[in-house]
Amino acid sequence: MSEFIIFSLLNTLIYGLLLFMLSSGLTLIFGLMNVLNFAHASFYMIGAYFAYQVSLYIGFIPALFLAPLGVGILGMIVERYGLRKVHAHGHVAELLFTFGLFFLFNEVVILIWGRNPVDYQIPGFLDFPLFTLFGADFSAYKGFMLLISIAMFIGMYLVINRTRIGLVIQASLTHPEMVSVLGHNVPAVFMYVFGAGAALAGLAGVIGGNFLVTEPGMAMALGPIVFVVIVVGGMGSLTGAFISSLLLAGLQTFAVGMNYSLADFLGHFGIQAASEGFWGDIVRIEIANTRAMIPFLFMIFMLIFRPKGLMGVREE
Amino acid sequence: MATAALKLDNVKKNFGDSQIITGLDLEVLQGERHAIIGPNGAGKSTMFHLISGLYEVSSGKIALKGRNITNMAPHKINRLGLARSFQITNIFPNMTVFQNVRCALLWTKGYKYSIWHLCDRLKKVNGQAHEILERIKLSSMANEKAAVLSYADQRALEIGITIACGADIIMLDEPTAGMSNQETTQAVALIKSVTEGKTLLIVEHDMGVVFDLADRISVLVYGKIIATGTPDEVRCDPKVQEAYLGKEAVECSA
Amino acid sequence: MFSVSNLHAYYGQSHILRGVEFTVGEGEIVSLLGRNGVGRSTTCKAIMGLVKHRGSIVFKGEEVGKEKPHIVARKGIGYVPEDRSIFPTLTVQQNLELGQKNMKKPGRWTLDDVYNNFPRLQERCNVLGVHLSGGEQQMLTICRSLMGDPDFIMIDEPTEGLAPQMVALMGELIANIAKSGISVLLVEQKLTIALAISHRMYVMGHGKVVFEGTPDSFEKDDTIRKEWLEV
Amino acid sequence: ADTIKIAFIDPLTGPFANVGDMGLKHFIFAADRINANGGVLGGKQLEMVPFDSKVSPKESLIQLQRAIDQGIQYVIQGNGSAVTGALMEAIAKHNKRYPDQQVLLINHAAVTPAFTEEKCDFWHFRTDAHVTMKIKVIADYLTSRPDIKKIYLINQDYVFGHSVSAAAKEYLAKMRPDIEIVGDDFHPIGKIKDFSPYITKIQSSGAQALITGNWGNDMTLLIKAGTSAGLDLEYYTFYAGGLGGPTAIGEAGIGKVYQVTEFNNALCIQYKNKEDEDRILAFKEKYGEDIFYLKSKVTMDMLAMAMDKAGNAKPKDVAYALEGMEIDGYYGKTIMRAQDHQLLQPMFMSRLVKQGDGFAKYDMENTGMGWETVYKVDAVDTAIDSPCDMKRP
Amino acid sequence: MIENTTMDSAEIKGGQAVQSGFSGAAIAKWAGIWLGFILISLALPKIFDSRFAMSMFNQMGIAIVFALSFNMLLGQGGLLSFGHAVFYGMGGFGAIHVLCMVNDGELRIYTELLPLAGGIFAAILGFILGFISTRRAAIPFALITMGIGELLLASSLLLPSFFGGEEGIAGDRWTEITILPFKYGQAIEVYYLILIWMFLSVAAMYLLTKTPLGQMANAVRDNHQRAQFIGYDPHKVRTFQFTLAAFFAGIAGGLFAINYEMVTAENLGMLPSTDILMMTVIGGITYFFGPILGAIFITFLQLVVSNITHAWMLYFGLMFILMVMWAPDGLAGLIMRHQPIWRAKRMTKILPSYLVALIPGLVMFAGVIVLVEIMFHISLSIDPESPLSIMGVSFKAQAFMPWALGILLLGVGGYLFKLAARRVNQAWKTVLAEIKQEGV
Numbered sequence A: 001m002s003e004f005i006i007f008s009l010l011n012t013l014i015y016g017l018l019l020f021m022l023s024s025g026l027t028l029i030f031g032l033m034n035v036l037n038f039a040h041a042s043f044y045m046i047g048a049y050f051a052y053q054v055s056l057y058i059g060f061i062p063a064l065f066l067a068p069l070g071v072g073i074l075g076m077i078v079e080r081y082g083l084r085k086v087h088a089h090g091h092v093a094e095l096l097f098t099f100g101l102f103f104l105f106n107e108v109v110i111l112i113w114g115r116n117p118v119d120y121q122i123p124g125f126l127d128f129p130l131f132t133l134f135g136a137d138f139s140a141y142k143g144f145m146l147l148i149s150i151a152m153f154i155g156m157y158l159v160i161n162r163t164r165i166g167l168v169i170q171a172s173l174t175h176p177e178m179v180s181v182l183g184h185n186v187p188a189v190f191m192y193v194f195g196a197g198a199a200l201a202g203l204a205g206v207i208g209g210n211f212l213v214t215e216p217g218m219a220m221a222l223g224p225i226v227f228v229v230i231v232v233g234g235m236g237s238l239t240g241a242f243i244s245s246l247l248l249a250g251l252q253t254f255a256v257g258m259n260y261s262l263a264d265f266l267g268h269f270g271i272q273a274a275s276e277g278f279w280g281d282i283v284r285i286e287i288a289n290t291r292a293m294i295p296f297l298f299m300i301f302m303l304i305f306r307p308k309g310l311m312g313v314r315e316e
Numbered sequence B: 001m002a003t004a005a006l007k008l009d010n011v012k013k014n015f016g017d018s019q020i021i022t023g024l025d026l027e028v029l030q031g032e033r034h035a036i037i038g039p040n041g042a043g044k045s046t047m048f049h050l051i052s053g054l055y056e057v058s059s060g061k062i063a064l065k066g067r068n069i070t071n072m073a074p075h076k077i078n079r080l081g082l083a084r085s086f087q088i089t090n091i092f093p094n095m096t097v098f099q100n101v102r103c104a105l106l107w108t109k110g111y112k113y114s115i116w117h118l119c120d121r122l123k124k125v126n127g128q129a130h131e132i133l134e135r136i137k138l139s140s141m142a143n144e145k146a147a148v149l150s151y152a153d154q155r156a157l158e159i160g161i162t163i164a165c166g167a168d169i170i171m172l173d174e175p176t177a178g179m180s181n182q183e184t185t186q187a188v189a190l191i192k193s194v195t196e197g198k199t200l201l202i203v204e205h206d207m208g209v210v211f212d213l214a215d216r217i218s219v220l221v222y223g224k225i226i227a228t229g230t231p232d233e234v235r236c237d238p239k240v241q242e243a244y245l246g247k248e249a250v251e252c253s254a
Numbered sequence C: 001m002f003s004v005s006n007l008h009a010y011y012g013q014s015h016i017l018r019g020v021e022f023t024v025g026e027g028e029i030v031s032l033l034g035r036n037g038v039g040r041s042t043t044c045k046a047i048m049g050l051v052k053h054r055g056s057i058v059f060k061g062e063e064v065g066k067e068k069p070h071i072v073a074r075k076g077i078g079y080v081p082e083d084r085s086i087f088p089t090l091t092v093q094q095n096l097e098l099g100q101k102n103m104k105k106p107g108r109w110t111l112d113d114v115y116n117n118f119p120r121l122q123e124r125c126n127v128l129g130v131h132l133s134g135g136e137q138q139m140l141t142i143c144r145s146l147m148g149d150p151d152f153i154m155i156d157e158p159t160e161g162l163a164p165q166m167v168a169l170m171g172e173l174i175a176n177i178a179k180s181g182i183s184v185l186l187v188e189q190k191l192t193i194a195l196a197i198s199h200r201m202y203v204m205g206h207g208k209v210v211f212e213g214t215p216d217s218f219e220k221d222d223t224i225r226k227e228w229l230e231v
Numbered sequence D: 001a002d003t004i005k006i007a008f009i010d011p012l013t014g015p016f017a018n019v020g021d022m023g024l025k026h027f028i029f030a031a032d033r034i035n036a037n038g039g040v041l042g043g044k045q046l047e048m049v050p051f052d053s054k055v056s057p058k059e060s061l062i063q064l065q066r067a068i069d070q071g072i073q074y075v076i077q078g079n080g081s082a083v084t085g086a087l088m089e090a091i092a093k094h095n096k097r098y099p100d101q102q103v104l105l106i107n108h109a110a111v112t113p114a115f116t117e118e119k120c121d122f123w124h125f126r127t128d129a130h131v132t133m134k135i136k137v138i139a140d141y142l143t144s145r146p147d148i149k150k151i152y153l154i155n156q157d158y159v160f161g162h163s164v165s166a167a168a169k170e171y172l173a174k175m176r177p178d179i180e181i182v183g184d185d186f187h188p189i190g191k192i193k194d195f196s197p198y199i200t201k202i203q204s205s206g207a208q209a210l211i212t213g214n215w216g217n218d219m220t221l222l223i224k225a226g227t228s229a230g231l232d233l234e235y236y237t238f239y240a241g242g243l244g245g246p247t248a249i250g251e252a253g254i255g256k257v258y259q260v261t262e263f264n265n266a267l268c269i270q271y272k273n274k275e276d277e278d279r280i281l282a283f284k285e286k287y288g289e290d291i292f293y294l295k296s297k298v299t300m301d302m303l304a305m306a307m308d309k310a311g312n313a314k315p316k317d318v319a320y321a322l323e324g325m326e327i328d329g330y331y332g333k334t335i336m337r338a339q340d341h342q343l344l345q346p347m348f349m350s351r352l353v354k355q356g357d358g359f360a361k362y363d364m365e366n367t368g369m370g371w372e373t374v375y376k377v378d379a380v381d382t383a384i385d386s387p388c389d390m391k392r393p
Numbered sequence E: 001m002i003e004n005t006t007m008d009s010a011e012i013k014g015g016q017a018v019q020s021g022f023s024g025a026a027i028a029k030w031a032g033i034w035l036g037f038i039l040i041s042l043a044l045p046k047i048f049d050s051r052f053a054m055s056m057f058n059q060m061g062i063a064i065v066f067a068l069s070f071n072m073l074l075g076q077g078g079l080l081s082f083g084h085a086v087f088y089g090m091g092g093f094g095a096i097h098v099l100c101m102v103n104d105g106e107l108r109i110y111t112e113l114l115p116l117a118g119g120i121f122a123a124i125l126g127f128i129l130g131f132i133s134t135r136r137a138a139i140p141f142a143l144i145t146m147g148i149g150e151l152l153l154a155s156s157l158l159l160p161s162f163f164g165g166e167e168g169i170a171g172d173r174w175t176e177i178t179i180l181p182f183k184y185g186q187a188i189e190v191y192y193l194i195l196i197w198m199f200l201s202v203a204a205m206y207l208l209t210k211t212p213l214g215q216m217a218n219a220v221r222d223n224h225q226r227a228q229f230i231g232y233d234p235h236k237v238r239t240f241q242f243t244l245a246a247f248f249a250g251i252a253g254g255l256f257a258i259n260y261e262m263v264t265a266e267n268l269g270m271l272p273s274t275d276i277l278m279m280t281v282i283g284g285i286t287y288f289f290g291p292i293l294g295a296i297f298i299t300f301l302q303l304v305v306s307n308i309t310h311a312w313m314l315y316f317g318l319m320f321i322l323m324v325m326w327a328p329d330g331l332a333g334l335i336m337r338h339q340p341i342w343r344a345k346r347m348t349k350i351l352p353s354y355l356v357a358l359i360p361g362l363v364m365f366a367g368v369i370v371l372v373e374i375m376f377h378i379s380l381s382i383d384p385e386s387p388l389s390i391m392g393v394s395f396k397a398q399a400f401m402p403w404a405l406g407i408l409l410l411g412v413g414g415y416l417f418k419l420a421a422r423r424v425n426q427a428w429k430t431v432l433a434e435i436k437q438e439g440v
């Protein structure tokens, strides 16, 4: 049992940090700019593919820098020539636009790299067990992921809290004209912030792509959950995102280990629960199988009863 | 004497630690035109929000025609016959001017959430809506989107929506703000006519308007009523002069 | 110092300004009058580059007609909109901070000056903009623009919603602003302070300037008032 | 010579695109060979028309509709029992309503037993050994592995996965009562990207081996997670040989990963079957990929023979012609059992080994690893009695 | 300002510009439109009688109802839902379960009434979920609905007795228990059934926009706070609107159940939800008939284009993005923009400029197609070496020429199109100016 708990904790840490890397960019784009950016997970995917491509030729380390850069530039282009135009039409339009992008990026990725997973491998020099617990390895790469995500957290924390960027964006959401009238170059700020957000997602892709699989489905797989992270953490709160990432990861990881069901529970009291039909299903649901539902339950309750999230700065 | 149209009884309101309304006692009589004046940030609008149910009171009691409405939901209060306007224009931007007014009529005319009636067929309602547009001089704009009206026209629409509710207690928060003297006089005339036989509670900074309209005036300073009385009494009250009217010269017959 | 000539502005297809011309001198207070809907606010917006417009706008001998709003602002033109445009999700303090163009070098107006002039704002400095009272918002929006240290400021409806003694105070403030060498374009409906403090005034009608003169010459001239201000 | 169109309804996009894509290549390859040898019914060509099922029953019905709208009367499908179930129902109804436009379904991989047992239907033929048959092979083999005492079951959460788990429990209880089943998990199909939580669970359960029917990425990711956590475990699979399997598993899987299939690329050496070796090479030559199925060839050959035997391409006649058909496969007799339309063919249990070991002349996906057959069962011995009593039109 | 109002971006948030008053002419006009609509749909199967056409029409009918119901939320209520398919799916399950009972002889219900069953089931659910989710609006609402959708989808595996797991629930619509003399074996019979339900629903939903509730839905969309002060409870308004939308979505689901005789959990997942979102937006949410256009247009593309090319998803994505960027109020918006010009009988003045733009437009499009198809063929076709054929011309994808050609077409077309676009703009300006002067 104790080993199960330790391993689960490690899994939680890794999965959680991956979630955080992915959502950190979104705290800028969704949390600050209020753009429900569906394409965010796509940037993550593209980051992974770029990294794969680059590392084919000049190795993983350059990829670590070039891929996010590329994605960032892509992000800026998207903002400059797409989002900016749509922004005027309001939130729904924006959201639809990013949604269309998500769609398009998926197709383009398939077009270029095909439908099958590409062979984006963990770099050899990080592919050795850092330490071994109860006969299972903790690879150096996981340690590496840990470092990167911590670095991301600190870096962003400084940027957001040491500059006025946050304020400018906040203000621009309600009165963009007024902000520009006060002498701030709103379009530029938005472009750079969006680019940065995309780049962060790209970085997450570089790190996560080879840890998991790099395939066209990867965006779809993680798309919704990152929104959950932001909402639960609280709009615009980096710390919130960090905490909720780990929280959700923990819930999901540990859930897998629990095969209890209502029936078992009732069993303790010698109650024979229905075993047939709808109610039968209900009582026989094992916690392990609710894994996929947990985050969304969490999000819904958050939105209804505590819309500002765990650490939220502003009411949504 | 009839029960007061509105009665505030030691109402308090604080936001976090800062107390904004520090014990309000106010009585507005049936059918009177009552004006609230006071320095900026005194709590006039807040008081409106409390009465109309937008904010919850921290303590105290509010009664509408003798009925306790403390912390009631705004729409419920409205249904009891209280309509208000807003200081910062608050209309339905993407609907036509006509629809703006018509919507305000629907509930009072008893159509509730009906899905059995077709608005365009409701002769009486549409008739009245047009009538109101006439009064606020927006007939020409009837089918424009409210969003494109000029600021002053939007203020007028604001009033239009408020009076359309057909309530017998009307609260207006700085209705003439942003109007030219000229329009102000028109607005005052309008307000006079539509509040005929109704109770009016109005916040204004334009003394001309206030003294012209009000039967009685209450002065609100830092969350307290410091004086209530007829225009003359109030005008001559030294407290009021230094607290509010400032050095605006006022000659007193007393 | 500042001059516009042959200024045209449009909303979509509707042609609002049809060749507005006027000038403002150094440290001068000039007010722009007119029936509402005539386009005074639009004039200000056009100058800031917020609405589609053409015509020449010269500031400190430099053509700024084509510039983007934030450039115009950086060149030293300030604008206080009639709807105040307080940033609702920011606190009073943050609102003011955003007014500042760069955190490094403070201009003629610092936070302290603002708070000294309007103690009320200091009391409320941590309240969100959305919660401010009408009057407080009015004070805030003006101070916010002053924080940007403009050489020329356009103020649209500054006295709206202010209590009488605040109105008087606002009058003094604007006068002081002018004395400190900042030129002012004042747009006011009710003429409560305009007549008192402005050096010259223009009256607009049909999207053009139809009268120019000093306050008293304007007071004398009823026909103008009748024709262009009243209905 | 005009052509006979055959709809191929399998995932061509989505998480299982690679599986469907691979299948399609196999069947086109088989069809081409038949066409090259003069086609069917004296010169008619067989044409494979791909449709994308997205492994979704709903989607596959839409695709079936499209196929029928194009006048197609033969459907080959296999990826996903859920899909097969839907198609069987739909086709049965359709054939009732449009007697002049009947459609025949040939299922090359969806191996939920029910389809040839209680749910069996005249319009459905299956050319792959079903779950119980495969599990029986595994259980048989395990009798020769007394060292294995604890087994973990992990499967996809749908009818197929459940049948694997059920069959495994039944047959292990029968043939190795001493084995303890230390876990029995189901996970959503095609959704899990990181299996480490499950691996952790398996790890702490102390299992020595696991049995899984997982396929596609669910299979590769499962084993990848396992090997990369470096846990010491034997994997008894249905589809480890499948696309990307060997690559994902890597060296760590050598000697640990088993599969039950009708084919592996060492057989042709072991049984000295030149013809099959040519087939392997030709496929590699054409698509640059390794061949995984024999059943694709068997399926197409039988279909072609049935058409010739029936003398026309009417699904009904062809179906009757197929019933009880026997051929001599590369590795033994192969029979289409008339009672339930279940194909009986030799099955092999093979283990992942270094290229060159034993008969592993050819490797997989250039990984330097190939297969070594550890256990063979002849067609007749794979047979399991079926409760099916079929209504024939 | 006409142009200004139709082009006004704010309208993406919705806002019917309903003229008040029912002039005789207006009635005649509407009657005309409806009648035409009905006649066409009745005639359709006579003109196109291929099975393919049949199944396409059936899907269109269903999509129309679904899309309109979605627009009750987005267009009229300003509520962007990412979980509207929940009610589509649940309606389907409601209907299919009833159908199963009928099949098992536990119940006798006319096949024609199944959609109603679906609608009611969905409405009940809609009321409950609506009550919860409409406590918030805008993005929180969007996320809540998304959450609910994902939640139900995930739970589908856990409740096989209701959702039937991955396989879903299947039934047999051929029940012999019918009002009309149909068996509903054949697609054509189903077509007429769908047709009837479609017209009932469309009419109902159209009239709903004009009822007090419909109007207040708009009001709440625009300014929920003010709505409170004219006596309405925004939460109630939204809840009712939501429930009604769910009801019609349920009917659509019921029709789906009849058409495919099987419903799976994916019917209520994120994908159908977003599909309908796209359809509706492309059709245009600002006008009532927008979603209808969208449903017809997209369904058509989905079926026809996907038959011609495998890259169609790509084209779809491209088109969607272009629409969102350049035509925020959708096809309907594009059409209605011309209304003033049409009224002023000035179409002749802009059509030429359109023609001028059309040609380079097509060239550019051709360029895109060539390139996309080539790439798709190379990276995704079973056998890249085999020749690729576009519009009859077949060639080797690896060759240099096609590439060059594609790029050339794209470049030249694009450049000319830019010029042409300017001309179109100019034409518009002048025409509108003219109209303004005459105050038409």
Ligand SMILES: Nc1ncnc2c1ncn2[C@@H]1O[C@H](COP(=O)(O)OP(=O)(O)OP(=O)(O)O)[C@@H](O)[C@H]1O
Binding pocket: B015, B020, B038, B039, B040, B041, B042, B043, B044, B045, B046, B047, B087, C124, C127, C131, C132, C133, C134, C135, C136, C161
């Ligand atoms: N939600 C809130 N949170 C914190 N402070 C608030 C809130 N609402 C109002 N206030 C404060 O309460 C005080 C009174 O506000 P109110 O709007 O009632 O003033 P007012 O009398 O209407 O002034 P004005 O005449 O300028 O409109 C102001 O100082 C304002 O900052």
Ligand SMILES: Nc1ncnc2c1ncn2[C@@H]1O[C@H](COP(=O)(O)OP(=O)(O)OP(=O)(O)O)[C@@H](O)[C@H]1O
Binding pocket: B147, B148, B149, B150, B151, B152, B153, B178, C011, C014, C016, C034, C035, C036, C037, C038, C039, C040, C041, C042, C043, C082, C189, E004
């Ligand atoms: N966003 C807009 N779209 C279309 N027309 C507008 C818009 N804003 C203003 N207008 C029109 O432009 C004209 C001038 O507006 P403006 O706000 O400049 O008037 P004004 O002189 O400032 O009067 P006031 O401020 O007292 O309303 C008005 O007729 C108004 O209807």
Ligand SMILES: CC(C)C[C@H](N)C(=O)O
Binding pocket: D019, D078, D079, D080, D081, D082, D109, D110, D111, D112, D160, D215, D239
């Ligand atoms: C393609 C096969 C792996 C499908 C799987 N055997 C099933 O029955 O669902």
Ligand SMILES: [Mg+2]
Binding pocket: B044, B045, B046, B087, B173, C133, C134, C135
């Ligand atoms: Mg106020």
Ligand SMILES: [Mg+2]
Binding pocket: B151, C040, C041, C042, C082, C156
């Ligand atoms: Mg103005």
